[in-house]
Amino acid sequence: MYKILEKTQFSEKVFKFRIEAPEMAKHAHAGQFLMVRANETGERVPFTFADWNPEEGWVEFIFMVIGKTTEMLSTYEAGDAIQDVTGPLGQPTEMGEGNWAVIGGGVGLAIAFPVARQLKATGHEVHAIMGARTKDLLLLEDQFRSVLDDEHIHITTDDGSYGEKGVVTAPLERLLQEKKVDHVFCVGPVPMMKFSALTAEKYDTPIIASLNPIMVDGTGMCGCCRVEVGGETKFACVDGPDFDATKVDWNDLRARQAAYLTEEGQSLKAYEETRCACHR
Amino acid sequence: MPQVNGRYIPNVKAPRTADNEEPADVRAKDFRPVDKGFTKEMAIAEANRCLDCKNPLCVQGCPVNINIPRFIEAIRAEEFGRGLDIIHEASMLPAVCGRVCPQENQCEGVCVMGKRSEPVAIGQLERFLGDQPELASETKVAPRNGKKVAVVGSGPSGIACAGELARNGFDVTVFEAFFTGGGVLVYGIPEFRLPKAVVKREIDGLKDLGVKFEYNSVVGRITDADELFEKGFDAIYIATGAGLPKLLNIPGENLPNVFFANEYLTRVNLMKANNFPEYDTPTKHGKNVIVFGGGNVAMDAVRTAKRLGAERAIIAYRRTEEEMPARRAELHHAKAEGVEVMPLVSPLEFIAGEDGTVCAVRVQKMELGEPDDSGRRRPVPIEGAIEEIPCDVAISAIGTNANPFAKMIGDIKLNKWGYIEADDEGRTSDPRIWAGGDIVTGAATVILAMGAGKTAAASITKHLG
DSSP: OEEEEEEEEOSSSEEEEEEEOHHHHHHOOTTOEEEEEOSTTOOEEEEEEEEEETTTTEEEEEEEOOSHHHHHHTTOOTTOEESEEEEEESOOOOOOSSOEEEEEEGGGHHHHHHHHHHHHHTTOOEEEEEEESSGGGOOOHHHHHHHSOGGGEEEEETTSSSSEESOTHHHHHHHHHTTOOSEEEEESSHHHHHHHHHHHHHTTOOEEEEOOOOOSSSSSSSOTTEEEETTEEEEHHHHOSEEEGGGBOHHHHHHHHTTTHHHHHHHHHHHHHHHHHHHO | OOEETTEEOOOTTSOOOOOOBOOHHHHTTSOSOSBOOOOHHHHHHHHTTOOOOSSOHHHHHSTTOOOHHHHHHHHHTTOHHHHHHHHHTTOSOHHHHHHHSOGGGTTTTSOTHHHHSOOOOHHHHHHHHHTOGGGSOOOOOOOOOSOEEEEEOOSHHHHHHHHHHHHTTOEEEEEOSSSSSOTHHHHTSOTTTSOHHHHHHHHHHHHHTTOEEEOSOOBTTTBOHHHHHHTTOOEEEEOOOOOEEOOOOOTTTTSTTEEEHHHHHIIIIITOGGGTTTSSOOOOOOSEEEEEOOSHHHHHHHHHHHHTTOSEEEEEOSSOGGGOOSOHHHHHHHHHTTOEEEOSEEEEEEEEOTTSSEEEEEEEEEEEEEEOTTSSEEEEEEEEEEEEEEOSEEEEOSOEEOOTTHHHHSSOOBOTTSOBOOOTTOBOSSTTEEEOTHHHHSSOOHHHHHHHHHHHHHHHHHHHO
């Protein structure tokens, strides 16, 4: 069992857990992930590290409530315990020489932040491009501002409720035109990563994406998380989750992500029905 | 016991005792064990068929050389506890091995009775004793020797090694990536062939010997060899297995509802997707399921598909039934349960339906040509003989590769396929690290993996004990 030390709520549906896991905290790197099984009947779900502290022995992950497991996790409080937490898993993000643009979309900002912070800490110049559908869904702004100055932070919202109206590719394109970045890292919904890749490719700037396919074991044993990169099949859990974004088959990733939508709906419905029964 | 003047006279005319099975139409609907095992009367009758050979070939046929005639003699004498103790001298997992060993290629394959009529049902007799663990004498444990060993992986090889080392007085910790122990015994082999309660009982037995288990521990990521040695471990045994699925490398392989057998089986066996939504992990219940492969994993997958409601479940194999590496018993079980065997086909392409998931597979029909290096006749494509088979779930069970974490554990020599190089004792290029099981040999059997664990434990004991 893994104890929840702290629970933070960022918005209606977005939460952060700080989990007691001393060994994991000692070995975690930016870009890696952990897998959670909430309880004995639970499924295994991957979450990227949002933060970790080897001295204090904890790791953090951020999640958005989208289905049964995340809905159930959102009811857990500090002091409760999670059945299983496994990690660190996956390859750490490779941080090449030069200036970086780090793009995070929606809950992907939670994954982008440790990468941006790590890049900054190792002497890179870092631009953060933070995208969200609307102001309330913009995560970790304070954290990003604590490591980067205002000139290096670019915020976009789809509805224009905060920052620049539009999507992340606009500030990315400006940075690329002005030759302010040598590398791009992106993480977020598939369309965002796909169009970021097309934009970076136009300027011959390397771009890596942190992919988020469905996983079961997370250790290279089942192949559920396979993705097509440059015409080759790769297992995101052991070969990734970071890949050259210009080579990813986005349609394939999207189709595989959607493979269990019906079952996910059934599971959530069954869970909500049992919860209602308790409240009655 | 049939005797003349105090001498045992085997009942050579008796036919081999038939397995005690649930009828196929009943069992194909759920995940309960197919084979209920021998009753006491059945076990004794079968034990009476053993010739009690002076030079028993069966013992040599067993990879861990269990003293088979002696434990069968104990069954005849109805001294079941003594029989179990005899097995335990060689193997701590009789309830598992009695169920999953390919006995026809091992002990039973060389049984002299097999030449006259049918071999003695050694596996069933071993299982009969293994299922009564409470009868065994308390395991003798050597005095603690103050040495610590880390075992990486809790599959059959890791378990066997850990058990031996604990009996030899070592302080043993098993590191397991999953949340529960057993490796392929829990994620791969289905409940209807090996009840998980049996695996749990074997693991609990190790805990009673003082073995510690660290679950959710991916060695190579959360720690590595250097760190384990710094923490005071004197030796490491690597038994991570060969779990990485082999790709077919054909178009459409990544379509939704095309599975590797490992994923399909893990969802059901480990995550209990057959009980969704009571358990959170879903799986796909195909009406038309096709499985490519001819080994035990393919049989497990196709029989699982049948139990999840498949109306048509096909085993498609590029050679013929004769060449299938699966246990004969499992092939027979599968066919009895209504599985269709489609020999001499090889997949060419998976085709997507309108909803984007797999709807059919194009296969190349084959014929058997000249024998290849393995002595088996090589399947060769029949030109132009291509067929399209409808399917809504397709499963690839063509084999696995070395576990990708083996190379991250420590600086040890691997061969070109990523398997660890180890000598007959299981010693690797690092004198403090041993390895065995599938991560050395490639995918093999439970009992061979156990044998490697035992051998390595003996070697570790010799060098450190």
